[in-house]
Every structure is written in C-alpha cells, then in structure tokens.
Amino acid sequence: MVEANRTVVIPLNVPEESRSDFHRTILPYAYCQQEAVEHCWPDTPKQPDDLQTSKQDAEDALYDRLREDTNEQLHSNLVQKAIKDATSAVSSCKTSWENGDRISKPDFYDREQSGYTMTYDKRAATYDRYEATFSTRNGTVTCRYELPAEIEGTPYGEYVLDRRWSFSTSKLVFDGERFWLHAVMQRQFGDEPVYAPQTDDASSDTHNEDTHRVLGVDLNVDGATAVTSSGQFYGNADALNAYRSEQEQLRGELQQTGTRSAHLRFQQRRGTEWRYYDQYAHYVANSIKQEALRVHATHVAFENLTRIRKRISNLPKFQQWLFKKVRKYTEYKLEQYGVTVDATNPEYTSQGCSRTDCDCVDEDNRDGKHFECVECGYTVNADYNAAKNVGFRYLSEELSNPAGRTCSSGQATSQLALVSGTLSLTGDFAECDWASTDKPHPQQASGSSSARAQ
Ligand SMILES: [Zn+2]
Numbered sequence: 001m002v003e004a005n006r007t008v009v010i011p012l013n014v015p016e017e018s019r020s021d022f023h024r025t026i027l028p029y030a031y032c033q034q035e036a037v038e039h040c041w042p043d044t045p046k047q048p049d050d051l052q053t054s055k056q057d058a059e060d061a062l063y064d065r066l067r068e069d070t071n072e073q074l075h076s077n078l079v080q081k082a083i084k085d086a087t088s089a090v091s092s093c094k095t096s097w098e099n100g101d102r103i104s105k106p107d108f109y110d111r112e113q114s115g116y117t118m119t120y121d122k123r124a125a126t127y128d129r130y131e132a133t134f135s136t137r138n139g140t141v142t143c144r145y146e147l148p149a150e151i152e153g154t155p156y157g158e159y160v161l162d163r164r165w166s167f168s169t170s171k172l173v174f175d176g177e178r179f180w181l182h183a184v185m186q187r188q189f190g191d192e193p194v195y196a197p198q199t200d201d202a203s204s205d206t207h208n209e210d211t212h213r214v215l216g217v218d219l220n221v222d223g224a225t226a227v228t229s230s231g232q233f234y235g236n237a238d239a240l241n242a243y244r245s246e247q248e249q250l251r252g253e254l255q256q257t258g259t260r261s262a263h264l265r266f267q268q269r270r271g272t273e274w275r276y277y278d279q280y281a282h283y284v285a286n287s288i289k290q291e292a293l294r295v296h297a298t299h300v301a302f303e304n305l306t307r308i309r310k311r312i313s314n315l316p317k318f319q320q321w322l323f324k325k326v327r328k329y330t331e332y333k334l335e336q337y338g339v340t341v342d343a344t345n346p347e348y349t350s351q352g353c354s355r356t357d358c359d360c361v362d363e364d365n366r367d368g369k370h371f372e373c374v375e376c377g378y379t380v381n382a383d384y385n386a387a388k389n390v391g392f393r394y395l396s397e398e399l400s401n402p403a404g405r406t407c408s409s410g411q412a413t414s415q416l417a418l419v420s421g422t423l424s425l426t427g428d429f430a431e432c433d434w435a436s437t438d439k440p441h442p443q444q445a446s447g448s449s450s451a452r453a454q
Helices: 016-040 055-069 076-098 155-160 200-206 237-257 260-294 305-311 317-335 382-399
Strands: 002-013 116-120 125-127 131-136 139-145 166-174 179-189 211-219 226-228 299-303 340-344 370-372 379-381 413-418 421-426
Touching: 002 155, 016 055, 016 076, 016 116, 016 131, 016 139, 016 166, 055 076, 076 116, 125 166, 139 179, 155 179, 211 260, 211 317, 211 382, 226 260, 226 382, 237 260, 260 317, 299 317, 299 382, 305 317, 317 340, 340 382, 370 382, 379 382, 382 413
Parallel strands: 211 299, 211 413, 299 340
Antiparallel strands: 002 139, 002 179, 116 166, 125 131, 131 139, 166 179, 211 226, 370 379, 413 421
16 A cells, blocks of 8 residues: 655635634644643753653643643644644754754744644544635634636646545644645555556557447536546535535625626626636546546446436536536547547436346435445445446447447457456347456456456
8 A cells, every 4th residue: 555645735715704713723722832842842951862752752741731721722633733743843853953953942932923833633624625624712614725727737636626635634824914724635556456557568459449448427416526437536516516606696796786897897707707617627527538548448438418307307507518518528638549438328327236246226226425225235335336337338238239339249348447447248249248357356457458357
C-alpha cells in the first residue's frame, strides 16, 4: 500500500459574522500550544536531549488540565492538536540545535504577526468537496470554498474533486486578512487495480478490432454526478444543486431591486453562473475521459437521455442540459483517441442486480444510494451497480447485436471495465455466457489480453 499526500491551498469564504468565532477560538488554542511548549522546554536546557518531543507524553501529562483550564470550550481534538503543534515545534528546535544552529523557545503568543494556524483533524472538522465545517468555541462554522473560475487542471479539480483522494488532517490558516484551508489530500494506491502503463504491446492489443472494452457510466441528479463501472465517482450533484438554489435566490433579490445596475449585475451573474456549470460539465467529462484511457476502454456507454427521463421522473431541464453536456464533452474529448461514446437503454439499470450469476430485477433492491439484492444479497453502492448494468446492457445489446456493429467471428472478446479487472465474454455473443473475473487477480492488472476469462 502506497500513500500519497498533496496539500491544496483553498481560499475560504468565512461568513462575516463567523470570523470572530475563529478569532476567539485561537485564544484557548494558543494557550494549549504554549502550555505544551512550557512543559516540553525546561528552564535552562543544557543539551538537545533536554527538550521533550514526545506528543504522547505531553498529552498524557497535560490533556486533562488543559481541557479544564479552557473550560472545555475547545473541541477535545483541538486540544490534542494544539499539543501536537507544540511538540512538533519543539522537535524542530531540537533538530536545529543538534545541527549546531541557534534556537529560541517557540512562542505561540507572539502576536506581532496577526495571523495564526489551527490544526483540524476529521473529528474537529468535516471536509467536503465544496465546503468545510469547523468546530469553534461558539459551535460549528461552515465555510464554502472559493472555487477557481476554471476548475480543469487546477489542484482543486485534480485532488479535491477527485474521489480517489480524501481529506486528511488539515490546517485552517488566518493570514491577518483572510482565511485559507491548507487541505491535505491523501490517496491510497494499491487497493485498486493498477493498470500497466500502455506499452506498444498493450496498445496493439487495445486496438485489436476484436477486443471491446466498455466503460459504463451512470449519471445522477444527486450524490456523484457520474459513476463508472470501474467504481469511480465524479462531481458532487448535491453541492451543485445547493449552488444553483443560492444563485437563484441572489438573482431573485437583484430582480426585485429593479434598478439598471441591478439588472446589469443580474446579467453578469447569469453569465458567471453558466460558465461555472459549463466548467463543471467539462470537469466531469474530463474525469470520465481519463478513466476511459486508464482502463483502455474502446467504448464508453451512457444511458440514453430521452429514456432516462422515464427513469428519473420529472428530470429537471437543468439536469437534462448537464447530462447532455457531459456526454457531448466526453465524446469530443475521446474522439482523438478512437474511443466510441454511445448510449444504451437505461431501463431497469438501477433496479437490476449487476452480479452476472443473478438476474434479479426488483424495485426493492434499491433504497436511495443503497443497493441490496433481495435474491442474492449482493450489497453495493446503488450508482456503481447501475453503472455496471449500463455497461453490461451496452455490451450485450449493442456490441453483440449481429445487425449492429460487426464483431468478426469467434475470436471476439468483449469486456466490461470493472473496479477490479474486467469481466469478459469470449466467443459466441448470442449465448451471453458471462464469465466473472470480478475479483482481484494479479494478472488482471496488466493490459486487456490477460484479463480475459479463464
Ligand atoms: Zn442478485
């Protein structure tokens, strides 16, 4: 298991009335930091080893007292993090001293610089893709992120919106003027298949006309906007919807004002808003594109939009527009790679069990985002289940349809790109004799040919 960390600096939109909540929280927080420094730093240290640097020792000695001293106004995790900030600072002093540098005792009360930093782990803060909630001594404060105008290619788009990365203990920074989140994004490599980099060998295999590999995509009006059959989740429809209603409200207010300048601002806002949605569609499409290339897909299958309307009753116009854009942009981005983007009938994709040895279709299988097959008990994220079904449906109906695309004879192999390798169908398509390889297998990690069913 390999772990990677990236720090993404995100400007925070702190509500005016909440700024003082942070300014008042830093007081007990700095008190805990400084008390921990006093504990670790004897009156006249003679040598580096006189400095105490064990976080655990300091916590054992101080935690209860500091909780009491601060009247339990600080979240218990903030007390622990303040202690840790102190031991880290003392520890770097110790290292400098060992290297012969001059050192001075850390001073967290130093207010010459008007800024400060507080460390929030996931028990004292909730980190989302579009906002974060911090606990302060006056309760919690939710701050939206100020998003870049162009999401694509920014660290925000690359790490924060990508669900393969998750938030780790991060820092809230006040620089004297404004607030920032130094978000530490973490990703584990190893519990998902690592597809071999494309070698000449692999690429010739991918371009073999007889090999089809389908990436199924499920589009949603809540939760992740797009979910792939390979188990990736892209975008945040809930946050997008929240942004929309916020904008709607703001527009309403401007319209009521009725002045000419309000009208201009209304127009401007409208333009910014639609650029934002367009960027969002680009971001989702780009993620699907990257994933299609990663799994060496030859086809990306979406649900047929006119038919999705039946599945999601009253599919709002905005969502239709967004789905259409996502599909169009995906098509456009993948064109140059020779990957076909197509659509299939979405009927029952959300209710059917995606296990190939089970053909249960039942509306009771799905409860919101939770899928649990009433027949075989298969339990999985409902959107991921649907994405696999979209891919299957496309494989079996479109690719294997003799009247449709030609797949030359018995050598043909069709595969569905899954989270752990691929699911393959060899030979006679009409039989639809699926063979499941949906379990981790070292061979499946290396290119498409080795991923065929045994
Ligand atoms: Zn089942």
